[in-house]
Amino acid sequence: MITVEHLTKKYGGFAAVDDVSFTARPGRVTGFLGPNGAGKTTTMRIMVGLTPATSGSVRVGGLPYADIPNPGRHVGVLLDASAQHAGRTGREVLTIGARTMGLPDSRVDEMLELVSLSGTESKRRVRNYSLGMRQRLGIAHALLGDPSVLILDEPANGLDPAGIRWMRGLLGGYADRGGTVLLSSHLLHEVEMIADEMILIGRGRIVAQGDKKSLLAGRASATLVSSEDDAALGAALARAGYEPTPAGEGLRVPCAPAEVGRAALQAGVVLTDLRSGSGGLEDLFLELTEDTQREGHPVAATHQGATA
Amino acid sequence: MSTDTTGPTGTTAPTPAGVLDVSGTPAVPFTRLVSVELRKALDTRAGRWFTASIVALCLVVVVIYAFAAPEGATDYGDVIGVSGAVLGYFLPVLLILMVTSEWSQRTGLTTFTLEPHRGRVVGAKFVAGLILGAALIAVAALVAVVGTLLGGGDWSLTADILVKGFLVANLVGILTGFAIGMLLMNSAAAIVTYFIYTLVLPIAVGILSAFQEWFADLAPWIEFNTAQGVLFQEEGAPSGELVAQLLVSGTIWLVIPFVIGLLRLLRAEPK
Numbered sequence: 001m002i003t004v005e006h007l008t009k010k011y012g013g014f015a016a017v018d019d020v021s022f023t024a025r026p027g028r029v030t031g032f033l034g035p036n037g038a039g040k041t042t043t044m045r046i047m048v049g050l051t052p053a054t055s056g057s058v059r060v061g062g063l064p065y066a067d068i069p070n071p072g073r074h075v076g077v078l079l080d081a082s083a084q085h086a087g088r089t090g091r092e093v094l095t096i097g098a099r100t101m102g103l104p105d106s107r108v109d110e111m112l113e114l115v116s117l118s119g120t121e122s123k124r125r126v127r128n129y130s131l132g133m134r135q136r137l138g139i140a141h142a143l144l145g146d147p148s149v150l151i152l153d154e155p156a157n158g159l160d161p162a163g164i165r166w167m168r169g170l171l172g173g174y175a176d177r178g179g180t181v182l183l184s185s186h187l188l189h190e191v192e193m194i195a196d197e198m199i200l201i202g203r204g205r206i207v208a209q210g211d212k213k214s215l216l217a218g219r220a221s222a223t224l225v226s227s228e229d230d231a232a233l234g235a236a237l238a239r240a241g242y243e244p245t246p247a248g249e250g251l252r253v254p255c256a257p258a259e260v261g262r263a264a265l266q267a268g269v270v271l272t273d274l275r276s277g278s279g280g281l282e283d284l285f286l287e288l289t290e291d292t293q294r295e296g297h298p299v300a301a302t303h304q305g306a307t308a
Numbered sequence: 309m310s311t312d313t314t315g316p317t318g319t320t321a322p323t324p325a326g327v328l329d330v331s332g333t334p335a336v337p338f339t340r341l342v343s344v345e346l347r348k349a350l351d352t353r354a355g356r357w358f359t360a361s362i363v364a365l366c367l368v369v370v371v372i373y374a375f376a377a378p379e380g381a382t383d384y385g386d387v388i389g390v391s392g393a394v395l396g397y398f399l400p401v402l403l404i405l406m407v408t409s410e411w412s413q414r415t416g417l418t419t420f421t422l423e424p425h426r427g428r429v430v431g432a433k434f435v436a437g438l439i440l441g442a443a444l445i446a447v448a449a450l451v452a453v454v455g456t457l458l459g460g461g462d463w464s465l466t467a468d469i470l471v472k473g474f475l476v477a478n479l480v481g482i483l484t485g486f487a488i489g490m491l492l493m494n495s496a497a498a499i500v501t502y503f504i505y506t507l508v509l510p511i512a513v514g515i516l517s518a519f520q521e522w523f524a525d526l527a528p529w530i531e532f533n534t535a536q537g538v539l540f541q542e543e544g545a546p547s548g549e550l551v552a553q554l555l556v557s558g559t560i561w562l563v564i565p566f567v568i569g570l571l572r573l574l575r576a577e578p579k
Contacts, residue, residue: 001326
């Protein structure tokens, strides 16, 4: 359980984290999602005491992080997989962690096996590791002390598709056993697939939070449809009170697919394609964080068939 | 079927399962932190080779000295002075690296997460540095034995030289390295600063002193290296004025940087 309450961090006049509150609960994977520079890392750094908060508080398992004795045994942390001494071997990095936490060296071998770093790889120096290998090492380090809470900043960064699937399974299983997982990412699809709950942050503020269903609840839906007679279908939809617009080879209608199907049925038009046209979470994410994106019009670029 | 149309918004009361039971977890003992810091000082190629190089350099310089020094200047007291001087130049660099690698190599992210009480980490590092320094001082004394054997085997040694010139000077070096490391928190900058401080500054002060009489009087009060010359004088206890100069310049160059560096390190954000 991680409880963040009214957390604010200001650097001069700039609020990197602005009145952020959320809870990451046991047995669930909580995804912390936002564009680069939204305040995800700063929030996580404050959680583990590396950065002091300007105001507000964070409790991990009911305690301020600094009050957790031998914190590595309770909270697994991975903030930056590349923040390791380049001249140390992977095995040595884990050995230092294990020694600090008072764990036997055999735990190092267990963790290396868990993240599939081979004996030879573990004896190589971190400077020769790929980002994916550093990420695996970092996850191994976070899991060393058999913690009940995991705080991972961009853990999937640099992992190949197989690695991302592996991590998804690992963290999912961890949460199923009652662990609390908070992981950040700027990649929506990655989080969408693994997280039970999502916290969307943009420019230091939380813009939305909840599970996927509740996030999308109340969102205007859209449908992409094409038929053997688009003109007739368009007219039928207009009669039904919707405003179809040409999109690619068909029409885009601001309503649910079922309504389009009903209109087609009544008009006796044969449909050749019918699907949901809303970008779902991605649209929501981009809209909510639009003013914090670096690109000009990210929403327009993702709308399907917007070229017509 | 449960209805969960209202999304979880983090307002749920904490469940007992979400509370950490820390009753069975003692804090990380200080001795363990010290042993980990010692390990970290020597577990990289850089750390090991640098330490080995210091010893090798001591040996080379001492052997050369044993053969090249004039007759009568190769007793154990002379040779240990040479060995200690070589060590004194490089030991602080070892201490600097122990502190700065946490920032330059960014390992502080892990170190300060596993032990969030930074004061304990700094303390452990300092003790580890003292242990490592003591071990190297012992090795330097052994190296001097080799040099003395080569130079004729005169074992005379005054307590003054041993304590002041060898032990105290190297202890000051350890403190200096630690202070500069904490103050700058960057390996390259700290090492360069250290060598400017020990090599360039005394020369600059010497030149200024040669031209300005008032500065020559002032120099021992404000320049630590000049004041430390006291330590290397063989005869008896230094005068009260010399000790006062040592204290004043030591406060300026050692105590103040040490305290400011410590405060800076305890507050800095490891990036």
